[in-house]
Structure formats: structure tokens, C-alpha cells
Amino acid sequence: MRKQGHRSRAVAAVLTAALVGLAGCDAAGGDSAAPTARAKPSPKPTPAWDSSPASLAAVGDSITRGFDACGVLTDCPDVSWATGGSTQVDSLAVRLLGRAKAAERSWNYAVSGSRMADLSAQMSQAASRAPALVTVMVGANDACRDSTAAMTPVSDFRAGFEDALSVLRRKAPKAQVYVASVPNLKRLWSQGRTNPLGRQVWKLGVCPSMLADADALDAAATERRDTVQKRVEEYNAVLKQVCAKDAHCRYDGGAVYDYRFGTDQLSHWDWFHPSVNGQARLAEIAYRKVKAVT
Numbered sequence: 001m002r003k004q005g006h007r008s009r010a011v012a013a014v015l016t017a018a019l020v021g022l023a024g025c026d027a028a029g030g031d032s033a034a035p036t037a038r039a040k041p042s043p044k045p046t047p048a049w050d051s052s053p054a055s056l057a058a059v060g061d062s063i064t065r066g067f068d069a070c071g072v073l074t075d076c077p078d079v080s081w082a083t084g085g086s087t088q089v090d091s092l093a094v095r096l097l098g099r100a101k102a103a104e105r106s107w108n109y110a111v112s113g114s115r116m117a118d119l120s121a122q123m124s125q126a127a128s129r130a131p132a133l134v135t136v137m138v139g140a141n142d143a144c145r146d147s148t149a150a151m152t153p154v155s156d157f158r159a160g161f162e163d164a165l166s167v168l169r170r171k172a173p174k175a176q177v178y179v180a181s182v183p184n185l186k187r188l189w190s191q192g193r194t195n196p197l198g199r200q201v202w203k204l205g206v207c208p209s210m211l212a213d214a215d216a217l218d219a220a221a222t223e224r225r226d227t228v229q230k231r232v233e234e235y236n237a238v239l240k241q242v243c244a245k246d247a248h249c250r251y252d253g254g255a256v257y258d259y260r261f262g263t264d265q266l267s268h269w270d271w272f273h274p275s276v277n278g279q280a281r282l283a284e285i286a287y288r289k290v291k292a293v294t
Contacts, residue, residue, distance in 0.1 A: 053132030198271025
């Protein structure tokens with residue numbers, strides 16, 4: 001009897017310990033002795049695009065300077081699609097800031113004839129203003145050379161754009177960037193070549209890689225123009241890819257390239273650069289892209 005009682009007490013003790021252990025597991029939702037797993041940190045949200053920037057700086061080439069829009073072989077920044085004050089254009093700056101503020105809070109550092117290699121210096125000037133938005137339109141002069149062999153290599157174009165953005169980021173890390181695609185140069189040729197005056201002006205050396213021998217339709221001329229066109233498309237691919245790596249950069253999606261410039265949108269002095277009407281259309285495109293919610 002004494003041995004049986006001792007055994008019974010031992011069994012009861014084991015069962016009690018087991019029940020306590022089970023209760024502990026149920027209460028803790030698992031092994032209460034196991035360390036609690038650390039929650040993974042939430043990823044940082046992508047910075048929101050500000051569709052109402054308070055200031056604007058423009059960089060680029062002759063298109064942003066309004067070249068040949070008001071007179072022969074001269075800049076006309078008042079009609080610039082980016083920063084101009086003309087009521088005929090209603091530039092991006094005017095549409096975003098209002099006419100009075102645009103006059104005080106927008107700056108144009110574009111230079112006619114500029115290529116991608118010149119963009120970093122312009123970006124440095126723009127960044128000194130600490131602008132909320134920087135507009136970029138460059139690349140046409142990289143393709144518009146004396147020959148197709150002289151066009152800027154795609155690798156150099158990419159390196160130049162990356163460097164320009166890094167210059168901006170060092171001085172203005174939060175500035176937003178709107179990047180316009182390079183226009184369809186072959187379409188500009190197809191429109192302007194219908195005008196006798198335009199063909200004569202082109203002979204003075206306007207974009208010879210595309211516009212030389214404007215009436216020539218032989219295999220060599222066609223191949224030359226197609227080569228220029230392909231390079232423009234490659235430049236636009238670079239603009240898209242490099243911009244996509246920057247959280248504060250927005251590419252126009254090829255909107256300027258796709259725009260079907262007609263003779264009303266071309267300068268009636270050189271039949272190649274945008275006219276006042278063409279500048280207004282560029283401003284419309286830019287405003288639509290900057291204000292878009294994505």
C-alpha cells in the first residue's frame with residue numbers, strides 16, 4: 001500500500017506539471033520561453049510628387065531659349081515654354097505660379113546650341129537658386145551634327161545626364177525634375193521641307209545630319225535620316241532610364257517626341273525650331289505632365 005501510494009503521488013505530480021505546461025503554451029500562443037520575433041521595419045514611402053512647386057529653373061538648349069520664335073537667328077526667352085512671360089504662350093512657370101510670381105520665382109539657364117555635355121554647368125547654376133522644380137530639355141543638338149559620325153555617343157549622353165543630376169542632387173537634393181523628351185527630328189524635316197524658304201535656310205547649316213539635301217530621297221539620304229532618328233530614340237531611352245532611378249524625377253513619357261508638330265508650330269524663319277504657337281504647345285504638355293497624379 002505504501003509503495004502504491006508513493007507511485008500514485010509521482011504520477012499525479014507528472015500530470016500536474018504537464019497540465020501547467022500546456023496551460024502556459026495556450027496562454028502565450030506558443031512556447032512562452034521562445035524569444036519574440038522582431039517586426040520587419042516598414043519600407044520608406046516614395047516621396048510624393050509636388051504638383052504645385054513654388055519656384056522653377058530651366059536648363060537645356062535653344063528650344064527653351066525660344067530661339068527663332070520671334071526673330072531671325074536670335075533668342076526670345078519671353079516666349080520660352082518653360083519660363084516665358086508671354087501671354088501667347090502661358091509658360092509652365094506662369095501656369096504653375098501665376099504671372100506675377102513667375103517673374104520673380106523662375107529662372108532660365110538654357111543656352112542655345114547646348115548639348116548634354118553642357119548640362120552639368122547649367123544644373124549648377126539652377127541649383128544655386130534652390131528651385132522646387134527644374135525643367136530639362138536637351139539632346140537635339142547631340143543628334144544635330146555635321147554628320148552622323150559626329151553625333152554624341154549614347155554612352156556619353158548617359159554619363160552626361162547622370163552627372164548633371166548628381167550635380168543638382170549635391171546642391172538641391174529635394175528639387176523635382178521634369179525631363180522633356182527629344183523632339184522627333186525626322187518629323188520636323190518632313191514638315192519643313194515643304195517650304196522653299198525653309199529649305200534655303202537649312203542650307204546655312206541647320207541640323208545638317210538630318211536636314212542636309214532636304215529633297216534627297218535616295219537610299220543614302222534615307223539611311224542617314226534613319227540613323228539620326230534612331231539615335232534620338234536612344235537618347236530618349238536614356239532620359240527615361242536615368243530619370244527612373246531618381247525618386248524626384250519625372251520623364252514626359254515621350255510626349256514631346258510624339259507631338260505632331262505642324263507648320264503652325266514651326267518657326268517661319270528656320271522651319272525647324274518651335275514657333276510661338278509651338279512653344280505654347282510644349283508648355284501645355286509640360287503642365288499636363290507636372291500636374292498629373294500617378
